[in-house]
Amino acid sequence: MDFKMLVAIFVVSLFARIPTSSAWGTDGHYMVCKIAQSYLTSTASSAVLKLLPSSANGDLASMCSWADNVRTTYPWSSALHYIDTPDNLCTYSYSRDCHDSAGAAGRCVVGAINNYTSQLRTYPSTTYNLTQALLFLSHFMGDVHQPLHVGFTTDAGGNSITVYWYNVQTNLHSVWDTKIITTSESNYFGNDVNKMSDSIKANITSTQISQWNSCGSSTSACADSFASESIQQACSYAYKDAPNGAYLSDSTKLKEAVRWMAPSLSDLPIQLEDDTQAGTEIDGVSWKNATGHTWHSNRD
Numbered sequence: 001m002d003f004k005m006l007v008a009i010f011v012v013s014l015f016a017r018i019p020t021s022s023a024w025g026t027d028g029h030y031m032v033c034k035i036a037q038s039y040l041t042s043t044a045s046s047a048v049l050k051l052l053p054s055s056a057n058g059d060l061a062s063m064c065s066w067a068d069n070v071r072t073t074y075p076w077s078s079a080l081h082y083i084d085t086p087d088n089l090c091t092y093s094y095s096r097d098c099h100d101s102a103g104a105a106g107r108c109v110v111g112a113i114n115n116y117t118s119q120l121r122t123y124p125s126t127t128y129n130l131t132q133a134l135l136f137l138s139h140f141m142g143d144v145h146q147p148l149h150v151g152f153t154t155d156a157g158g159n160s161i162t163v164y165w166y167n168v169q170t171n172l173h174s175v176w177d178t179k180i181i182t183t184s185e186s187n188y189f190g191n192d193v194n195k196m197s198d199s200i201k202a203n204i205t206s207t208q209i210s211q212w213n214s215c216g217s218s219t220s221a222c223a224d225s226f227a228s229e230s231i232q233q234a235c236s237y238a239y240k241d242a243p244n245g246a247y248l249s250d251s252t253k254l255k256e257a258v259r260w261m262a263p264s265l266s267d268l269p270i271q272l273e274d275d276t277q278a279g280t281e282i283d284g285v286s287w288k289n290a291t292g293h294t295w296h297s298n299r300d
Contacts (some may be wrong), residue, residue: 025178033064067139080112084153090235147234
């Protein structure tokens, strides 16, 4: 498939779930948090600055991959990065799907978002480690917007589907996780993640922000809607015409999606809408009311 075509698809739904490595690539998470911090209200921004470790120098984006980096330290957290859904149903149900491999309810990315949002809403009077809550939540808000982080059980979110990206063997998850981003950075942004992030932000409209924050005041309803959108996008775009052995750089795969995204193809740098969506929703969901159980969190 032509690179611009795949980028167009990627605009629709960003990244994917990894059960054997880390969630998005580092740059994907970095951009989500950079955009998110720029949209925080003054109250939320002040709280974030107080909660960030001193090593971050006030930069949330620099810590946005922390949740991946502590998987060895906190092996319990692996199940919180994704959701397994029944193969080919293309639907998500919290009661059916939000559990870990041992069947423990609530241990999935949506459950984690709900948990850490609840903890942050106790700010500033709390017994929770709100720095960790902030870092986990910021990361998981990115993960839930990756289509394959709410993927099929059998293929582990595309990890077991071998594909070729510009003739180099990889897996479907990796393509949506990192390859599209790094190729975009190289081709259009001089390998500068900040330029790419700034370009994404420049294309955000007030209408989009309003739509992204329209799920209401219920945290659980918001997170459930994010997961439902992701599995639908996974089926419509990420999994579509991507069997084992597919060559994604030169096939005609996803032509329908290219037509659907035609308005966004008129200009590059590309608009990675779900990246920005994840970023703006961090503020809307986590800090709307900000003025339990702390999971000691194995798999992406």
